[in-house]
Amino acid sequence: MVPTTTEKRPLVMGILNVTPDSFSDGGEWFDGARAITRGHQMIAEGADIVDVGGESTRPRAASVPTDEELRRVIPVIEALSPHVRVSIDTTKEEVARASVEAGATLINDVSASLWPTAADCGVGWVAMHRQGTPADMQDDPHYDDVVAEVTAFLADQARTATGAGIAEVWIDPGIGFGKTGRHNLELLAAMDELVGIGYPVLMGTSRKSFLGTLAASADGTPAPVDHRLPGSLATATWAMARGAAMVRVHDVAASVQAAALVGPTPTATAGPGLSPSPDRKPVAR
Ligand code: HH2
Numbered sequence: 001m002v003p004t005t006t007e008k009r010p011l012v013m014g015i016l017n018v019t020p021d022s023f024s025d026g027g028e029w030f031d032g033a034r035a036i037t038r039g040h041q042m043i044a045e046g047a048d049i050v051d052v053g054g055e056s057t058r059p060r061a062a063s064v065p066t067d068e069e070l071r072r073v074i075p076v077i078e079a080l081s082p083h084v085r086v087s088i089d090t091t092k093e094e095v096a097r098a099s100v101e102a103g104a105t106l107i108n109d110v111s112a113s114l115w116p117t118a119a120d121c122g123v124g125w126v127a128m129h130r131q132g133t134p135a136d137m138q139d140d141p142h143y144d145d146v147v148a149e150v151t152a153f154l155a156d157q158a159r160t161a162t163g164a165g166i167a168e169v170w171i172d173p174g175i176g177f178g179k180t181g182r183h184n185l186e187l188l189a190a191m192d193e194l195v196g197i198g199y200p201v202l203m204g205t206s207r208k209s210f211l212g213t214l215a216a217s218a219d220g221t222p223a224p225v226d227h228r229l230p231g232s233l234a235t236a237t238w239a240m241a242r243g244a245a246m247v248r249v250h251d252v253a254a255s256v257q258a259a260a261l262v263g264p265t266p267t268a269t270a271g272p273g274l275s276p277s278p279d280r281k282p283v284a285r
Contacts, residue, residue: 008263008264009240009259009260009262009263009264010240010244010245010246010247010259010262010265011048011049011245011246011247011259012046012047012048012049012246012247012249012252012255012256012259013047013048013049013050013051013087013202013246013247013248013249014039014042014045014047014049014050014051014249014250014252015051015053015206015248015249015250016029016035016038016039016042016050016051016052016053016076017029017053017056018030018032018035018052018053018054018072018073018076019053019054019055019056019064019072021056021058021061021062022053022056022058023056023058023207023209023225024206024207024225024226024228024250025250026056030072032072032075032076035052035076036075036076036079036080039052039076039079039080039083039084040080040083042084042252043080043083043084045252045253045256046252046253046256047084047252047256048084048085048246049084049085049086049087049106049246050080050084050085050086050087051086051087051088051089051108051248052073052076052077052080052086052087052088052089052099052104053073053088053089053090053108054068054069054070054071054072054073054090054095055069055090055091055092056134057089057110057134057177058134059134059137059138060134060135061134066092066094066095069090069092069095070094070095070098073088073090073095073099073102074098074099074102077099077102077103077104078102078103080103081102081103081104081105082103085105085106086099086103086104086105086106087104087105087106087107087108087124087126088100088104088106088107088108089108089110090107090108090109090114091109091110091111091113091114093114093117096109096114096117096118096121097117097121100121100123104123105123105124106123106124106125106126106168106170107121107123107124107125107126108126108128109125109126109127109128110128110130110174110177111128111130112127112128112129112130112153112157115127115157115160115161115164115166116164118161118166119161119164119165119166123168124166124167124168124169124170125161125166125168125169125170126169126170126171126172126202127154127157127158127161127169127170127171127172128171128172128173128174128177128202129150129153129154129172129173129174129177130174130177130178131143131177131178131179132177132178137177137178138178141178141179141180141183143183146179146183146186146187147186147187147190147193150173150174150187150194151190151193151194151197154171154172154173154194154197154199155171155197157171158171158197158198158199169199169200170199170200170201170202170245170246171194171197171199171200171201171202172201172202172203172204172248173187173194173201173203174204175187175188175203175204175205175208175210176208176209176210180210181209181210181213181214184205184208184210185210188203188205188235188238188239191238191239191242191243191244192242192243194243194244195242195243195244200245200246201239201243201244201245201246202244202245202246202247202248203235203236203239203240203244203246203247203248204247204248204249205231205232205235205236205239205247206228206232206236206247206248206249206250206251206255207225207228207229207232207250208228209222211223211228211231211232211235212224212225212227212228212231214231215227215228215230215231229251229254232249232250232251232255233251233254233255233258236249236255236258237258237261237262240258240259240262240265241262241265243265245265247259
């Protein structure tokens with residue numbers, strides 16, 4: 001039986017990349033046994049969900065064949081899912097289906113295309129916005145109005161998924177996926193609009209490159225990934241305080257503290273598993 005959370009705070013999704021090439025923790029948890037140990041560590045640190053991924057989505061990441069992605073993620077999901085809720089971070093239908101069979105109950109889909117699979121499997125679905133693919137997404141991202149375009153896309157996807165019978169739909173603006181630093185900041189500033197769509201919002205800023213740029217040294221060198229905790233926490237705390245119901249993070253213990261500090265919010269108390277509420281109001285500030 002998978003434990004379900006009763007937390008009255010925004011949820012914390014711990015990132016577990018079973019990959020050699022992820023942008024921040026590539027190679028650290030590539031070995032299955034090490035990944036499982038890290039998963040248990042995140043559980044001890046208070047993670048509500050562990051997000052297992054076997055293919056990096058960083059700009060220009062090499063694509064991974066299906067059988068290799070399965071080899072990476074399935075044993076880890078089987079080992080962790082009796083102990084914590086597990087999501088599968090994939091864009092491949094076959095991987096999503098096998099992961100659900102192995103115990104995952106949420107499909108975290110950066111391609112926002114796997115809702116038919118989630119509906120068929122009877123599990124939750126994360127719809128994330130991105131412009132382009134990892135091969136080209138950071139070449140020259142352009143929007144006339146990034147907030148309007150991202151919110152319209154997410155509202156449309158969420159409604160489609162709900163119409164297909166998915167009871168648990170999350171929306172995520174896709175920080176860093178075909179976005180400049182300014183686009184990311186505009187989306188963070190637009191939490192009210194995102195929350196106002198009426199579905200629980202997931203926000204993933206953890207260690208992303210715009211935080212390195214914002215914390216650059218005097219000569220302009222971006223802060224390396226292991227020096228981005230302050231920005232990661234600041235943006236996660238901002239998002240949660242403005243109504244994000246979950247944050248996706250590498251640094252679980254610190255983020256759980258931040259979530260506890262934020263405490264109950266109108267959206268966080270809804271938690272996962274509830275039907276989206278069209279009446280859900282943006283957090284008033
Ligand atoms: N970001 C990454 C991967 N998956 N999923 C959602 N829903 N939202 C995100 O912002 C998001 C995501 C990229 O981060 P990471 O997993 O650390 O890196 P990589 O893709 O290189 O493995």
